[in-house]
Amino acid sequence: MKLGCILAIVFLTIITVSRCQVFEGYYELPPPPNPATDPTDDGSEDDDDDDDESSPKEVRRVDNQATLQRLRRSVYNYGEVLASSILFYEAQQSGKLPEWNRIAWRGDSALNDKGDDGEDLTGGWYDAGDHMKFNFPMAYSATVLGWGYIEFQDAYDISNQSETLKLNLKWIYDYLMKCHPQPNVYYYQVGHPGKDHSYWGRPEDMTMDRPSYKCNDTIPCSDAAAEASAALSTCAIIFKDSDPDYSAECLRHAEELREFSTGVRGFYPDKVYYPSSLYWDEICWADLWLYQATGTTSYLTDCQSIYNDKNKQLISRAYAFDWDNKKTGVKLLLHKFTGNQKVLKKFNKYLSGWLPGEKLPYTPKGLVMRSVWGSNRYAATTAAIAILANHYGLDPDLEYFTWAKGQIDYILGDSGRSFVVGFGNNSPQQPHHRSSSCPNLEEKCTPSNSWKNTGPNHQVLTGAIVGGVDQNDYWLDDRQDYVKNEVACDYNAGFQTAIAGRSEERRVGKECRSRWSPYH
Numbered sequence: 001m002k003l004g005c006i007l008a009i010v011f012l013t014i015i016t017v018s019r020c021q022v023f024e025g026y027y028e029l030p031p032p033p034n035p036a037t038d039p040t041d042d043g044s045e046d047d048d049d050d051d052d053e054s055s056p057k058e059v060r061r062v063d064n065q066a067t068l069q070r071l072r073r074s075v076y077n078y079g080e081v082l083a084s085s086i087l088f089y090e091a092q093q094s095g096k097l098p099e100w101n102r103i104a105w106r107g108d109s110a111l112n113d114k115g116d117d118g119e120d121l122t123g124g125w126y127d128a129g130d131h132m133k134f135n136f137p138m139a140y141s142a143t144v145l146g147w148g149y150i151e152f153q154d155a156y157d158i159s160n161q162s163e164t165l166k167l168n169l170k171w172i173y174d175y176l177m178k179c180h181p182q183p184n185v186y187y188y189q190v191g192h193p194g195k196d197h198s199y200w201g202r203p204e205d206m207t208m209d210r211p212s213y214k215c216n217d218t219i220p221c222s223d224a225a226a227e228a229s230a231a232l233s234t235c236a237i238i239f240k241d242s243d244p245d246y247s248a249e250c251l252r253h254a255e256e257l258r259e260f261s262t263g264v265r266g267f268y269p270d271k272v273y274y275p276s277s278l279y280w281d282e283i284c285w286a287d288l289w290l291y292q293a294t295g296t297t298s299y300l301t302d303c304q305s306i307y308n309d310k311n312k313q314l315i316s317r318a319y320a321f322d323w324d325n326k327k328t329g330v331k332l333l334l335h336k337f338t339g340n341q342k343v344l345k346k347f348n349k350y351l352s353g354w355l356p357g358e359k360l361p362y363t364p365k366g367l368v369m370r371s372v373w374g375s376n377r378y379a380a381t382t383a384a385i386a387i388l389a390n391h392y393g394l395d396p397d398l399e400y401f402t403w404a405k406g407q408i409d410y411i412l413g414d415s416g417r418s419f420v421v422g423f424g425n426n427s428p429q430q431p432h433h434r435s436s437s438c439p440n441l442e443e444k445c446t447p448s449n450s451w452k453n454t455g456p457n458h459q460v461l462t463g464a465i466v467g468g469v470d471q472n473d474y475w476l477d478d479r480q481d482y483v484k485n486e487v488a489c490d491y492n493a494g495f496q497t498a499i500a501g502r503s504e505e506r507r508v509g510k511e512c513r514s515r516w517s518p519y520h
Contacts, residue, residue: 026194026197026198027130027197027198027199027200027434027451027482028128028129028130028197028432028482028486029482030193030272030273031371031373031374031483032373033275033277033324034277034319034320034322034324034325034371035277035319036277036278036281036313036316036318036319036324036325036327037313037316037317037318037319038316038317038318038319038350038353038359039319040317040353040359041316041317075413076409076412076413076424078155078159078499078502078503079158079159079160079161079503080423081412081420081423081463081499082155082156082159082161082496082499082500082503083159083160083161083164083463084420084422084423084462084463085420085463085492085495085496085499086161086164086165086168086463086496087102087103087462087463088421088461088462088463088464088487088492089125089168089489089492090102090103090106090168091103091106091435091436091461091462091464092125092126092127092489093106093123093124093125093126093171094109094110094113094122094123094124094125094126094131094133094203095108095109095110095111095113095122095123095124095175096108096111096122098167098171100167105435105436105438105440105441105458105459106204106435107204107441108204109131109202109203109204109206110122110131110133110190110203110206110210112210113133113190113210113212114212115181115187115212115214116212116214117181119178119181119187120178121133121175121178121179121187121190121212122178123171123174123175123178124138124171124172124175124176124190125138125141125172125175125489126203127488127489128432128433128486128487128488128489129431129432129433129434129482129486129487129488130196130197130434131191131196131199131203131206131434132189132190132191132193132196132197132273133189133190133191134188134189134270134273134274135176135179135186135187135188135189135224135228136188136223136224136227136268136270136274136276136323136324137274137323137488137489137490138172138175138176138489139176139224139227139228139230139231140227140231140322140323140326140490140493141172141323141489141490141492141493142169142172142173142176142231142234142235142493143227143230143231143234143285143289144381144384144490144493144494144497145165145169145493145496145497146169146231146234146235146237146238147234147388147497148384148496148497148500148501149162149165149166149169149234149238149500150234150237150238151388151391151501152391152497152500152501152503152504154504155499155500155501155503155504156500158503158504159503166238166239166242169234169235169238170235170239170246172231173231173232173235173250176228176231176232176253177232177249177250177253179228180228180253180256180257183256183259183260184216184217184260184263184264185214185215185216186214186215186216186221186224186225186228186257186260187212187213187214188213188214188215188221188224188225188268188269188270189212189213189270190210190211190212190213191210191211192208192209192210192211193272193273195208195209196208196210199434200434200437200447200450200451201434201438201445201450202434202435202438202441202445203434203435204435204441205445213269215264215268215269216264217264218264219264219269220264220265220266220267220268221261221264221266221267221268221269222261222262222264222265222266222267222268222279222282222283223261223267223268223276223278223279223282224268224276224282225257225258225260225261225268226257226258226261226279226282226283226285226286227282227285227286227326228253228254228257229253229254229255229257229258229261229286229289229290230254230282230285230286230288230289231254232250232251232253232254232257233250233251233254233286233289233290233292233293234289234293235247235250235251235254236248236250236251236254236293236294237292237293251293251294254286254289254290254293255290257286258283258286258287258290258299261279261282261283261286262283265279266279267279274323274324275324276324277324277325278313278324278325278327280306280312280313280314281313281314281325281326281327281330282326283306284302284303284306284307284314284326284330284334285326285329285330285333287299287300287302287303287306288300288303288330288333288334288337289333291303291337292333292337300337300338303330303334304334304338307330307334307343313327314327314330314331315346317346317349317350317353318350319370320370320371320378320381320382321381321382321385321494322377322378322381322490322494323490327350328347328350328351328382328385329385331343331344331346331347331350332347332385332388332389332392335347335392335394336392344394347389347394348394351382351385351386351389351400354368354370354382354386354403355399355403356403361471363469363470363471363472363473364472364473365410365414365415365416365473366406366410366414366415367379367407367410367411367415367468367469367473368382368407369470369471370382372470372471372483373467373483374467374468374483374486374488374491375467375468375469375470376411376419376465376466376467376468376469376491376495377465377467377468377488377490377491377494377495379407379410379411379468380407380408380411380465380491380494380495380498381493381494381495381498382404382407382494383403383404383407383408383494383495383498384404384494384495384497384498384501385494386400386401386403386404387400387401387404387497387498387501387502388497388501390404390501391501391504404498404501404502405502407498408495408498408499408502411465411468411495412424413425415469415473417475419465419466419468419475420463420464420465421460421461421462421463421464421465421466421487422460422461422462422463423462423463428466428477428485429455429456429457429477430456430457430477430478430479430485431457431461431464431466431479431485431486431487432466432479432480432481432482432485432486432487433457433461433464433479433486433487434450435459436457436458436459436460436461437450437451437453437457437458437459437479438450438458438459439458440458451479451480457479461487463492464487464491464492465487465491465492465495466484466485466486466487467482467483467484467485467486467487467491468484469484470484
C-alpha cells in the first residue's frame with residue numbers, strides 16, 4: 001500500500017510538471033484526472049452473487065454512550081461555520097448581484113455572458129479562484145448542497161440559515177435553467193480557460209472574450225446534463241411546498257435534461273479541467289433524484305438496470321465521491337429506496353476503505369489522504385457521505401460518524417490551525433482567489449498589490465476551505481500555491497453538508513444555534 005501511495009505522488013508530480021510546460025503563463029493548472037474506480041479494486045469484489053444478502057456491516061465495536069457524550073462535546077460553533085460557508089457562495093456569484101448579496105467588495109460582473117443565439121447566460125457561480133463557469137462541478141455542488149438541506153433542514157433552521165441557503169440555491173437553479181433554453185440544448189461552460197487563467201484581477205474588471213459552449217443533438221453531454229437534472233430535482237423537492245410553480249419549472253427542466261442525457265449519449269467535451277471518467281453514474285444519479293422528486297417508479301427501475309449492468313462500472317468501488325464520481329452516492333440512495341443488501345455491502349466497502357488502517361494512508365495528525373490536490377475536499381466530502389449514512393440508520397455503532405467528526409474537526413482546527421478562511425485559530429490569510437486578493441473596488445487591482453502581495457488577501461473570503469495539507473501535514477499559507485490554497489464551490493459543498501449533518505446529529509438544541517450572523 002505504501003508503494004502504491006508513493007507511486008501515486010510521483011505520478012501527480014510528473015503530470016503537474018508536464019502541465020506546467022503546456023500551460024506556461026497560467027496562474028493555475030488543471031489537476032490530473034481521477035480514475036472512475038479505486039485503483040486498489042481489482043474487480044474481485046464484484047463477484048459476490050452468492051453472498052448472504054443479509055450480511056451486516058463489519059464494525060469495530062465502540063461504547064455508544066461514551067461515544068455519544070464525546071461527540072456532543074465540541075469547541076467549534078458549527079452554526080457559525082454553516083453561515084460562513086453560505087457566505088462563500090455569495091462571494092462566487094457572477095452576473096448582476098442580487099440585493100441580498102452581502103459581499104461588500106464584490107460588484108456586478110460578466111454581464112455579457114451569452115449563448116450562441118443570444119441566450120442570457122448571466123448568473124451562476126465562479127468555479128474557484130478563477131472566473132470560469134464550469135457547469136458540471138457547479139451543478140454537482142448544487143445537488144450536494146440541496147441534498148444536505150433536504151436531509152438536515154433542522155440544522156439550517158436552528159442556525160437561522162434556511163432562507164439564506166434557499167436564496168443561494170435558487171440563484172444557481174435559475175442559472176442552470178437559463179443554460180437549458182431548449183429540451184436538447186444545454187450550455188455546460190462559459191469562459192475560455194486559457195484566457196481566464198492567464199488573468200489575475202477582479203471579475204468586475206474583465207475584458208476578455210467569454211465564449212459559451214453547448215451540447216445539442218450532435219454534441220453529447222450525458223454526464224453534464226444528467227448532473228444538472230439531479231440538481232434541479234433537488235430544487236423541485238426543496239420548493240415543492242413553499243413555491244409549487246417554481247418547483248414544477250425546476251422539475252420540467254430536470255426531466256428534459258434526463259431524457260436528453262441518454263437521447264444523445266456520450267461524454268461532454270471538456271477533456272482538461274473537469275473531464276468526466278464515466279457518465280452512467282450521473283444518469284443513475286439523476287434517476288434517483290427524479291424518483292425522489294416524483295415518486296415515478298420507472299426512474300428507480302431504470303437506475304437499477306444501469307447499476308446491475310457490470311459493463312457500466314457502477315458496482316465497482318469508486319475512487320472518491322466528488323464532482324466527477326457519483327457511484328457512492330448512487331449506492332447510498334439506491335439502498336435507501338430499495339433496501340438492497342448487496343448494494344449496501346458495496347457502499348460499506350467504499351466507506352470502510354477510508355477508515356484508519358484500511359485502503360488509504362493518513363497524515364500524522366489524522367487527515368485521510370486520498371490526494372494531495374485538494375486533500376480537505378476529499379476528506380470533507382466522504383465525511384458528508386458518512387454522516388448521511390449515519391442519518392439513514394446505517395451506522396449503528398457510530399463508527400462512520402465518529403470518523404467523519406474527526407475529519408471535519410481536523411479541518412476546523414484539531415490539526416493546530418483552521419483551514420476555513422475567517423474561522424477559528426490561525427485561519428488562511430492568502431487563499432488562491434483573484435477577487436479577494438484585490439483591494440476595494442475603488443482602488444485599481446494590479447499584480448503587485450494582489451498576486452505578488454506578500455501579506456494577507458485584502459478581502460476576507462469568509463467560509464471558504466482551502467485545498468489542504470500534503471501527506472506529512474505540511475501546508476504553507478501562500479496564494480501562489482494553488483494545489484494547497486485554491487478554493488472551489490465543490491470543495492465547500494461536501495464540507496457544508498457534513499457541517500449541517502454534524503450540527504443536526506448532535507441533538508443538542510440551542511448549542512447548535514449560531515449567535516454569529518454576517519448581517520451584523
